[in-house]
Amino acid sequence: MTFKQVFTTLPLLVASFFSDATSPFYELVLTPLTPHAPDSLAHYQGQMLAVMLVQPDCIWCKKQHKLLQHMYDAQPHTCQRFSVMMMATGADKRQLKRVMARYQSRFAMVTLPNALANLLESKSTPQLLILDYRGNLVTYHIGFMPEADLRARMQTLITDATCRIRSTLIS
Numbered sequence: 001m002t003f004k005q006v007f008t009t010l011p012l013l014v015a016s017f018f019s020d021a022t023s024p025f026y027e028l029v030l031t032p033l034t035p036h037a038p039d040s041l042a043h044y045q046g047q048m049l050a051v052m053l054v055q056p057d058c059i060w061c062k063k064q065h066k067l068l069q070h071m072y073d074a075q076p077h078t079c080q081r082f083s084v085m086m087m088a089t090g091a092d093k094r095q096l097k098r099v100m101a102r103y104q105s106r107f108a109m110v111t112l113p114n115a116l117a118n119l120l121e122s123k124s125t126p127q128l129l130i131l132d133y134r135g136n137l138v139t140y141h142i143g144f145m146p147e148a149d150l151r152a153r154m155q156t157l158i159t160d161a162t163c164r165i166r167s168t169l170i171s
Contacts, residue, residue, distance in 0.1 A: 032110050068150075071150070081158045
């Protein structure tokens with residue numbers, strides 16, 4: 001991480017450490033690309049969240065998505081300790097909707113908010129931001145993150161995260 005990256009992400013790293021402060025991530029206004037995507041990150045408040053930045057024709061993004069999907073699916077069926085959201089960039093909303101449908105992802109997909117895009121030094125993808133259950137940015141990684149590194153960074157966060165029960169259909 002370069003000095004400029006540390007300087008631009010510093011407000012996001014320290015904002016929610018102050019008492020009664022809300023994470024600036026929860027205040028981001030989102031533009032959904034999928035029907036089940038929320039309009040703000042406040043929907044994920046209280047749980048660990050992996051946010052992956054993607055572009056339409058990024059091969060490494062597809063590999064990172066597959067790894068996150070595998071880790072997400074490995075969670076117990078009755079308990080969800082972390083969620084994943086994808087933020088797409090590199091085209092207009094209509095094109096992104098069409099192209100991102102190829103991912104066939106169950107994760108919520110939104111466009112990359114300008115407020116967040118302006119803080120990023122690098123516009124390359126994939127990028128991975130991991131937030132703890134308080135909304136603190138604990139990991140910011142540019143490029144593909146191998147499985148061993150990803151598991152190591154998430155393991156301690158997962159043990160601290162509370163269980164969010166998945167909804168079930170009752171017949």
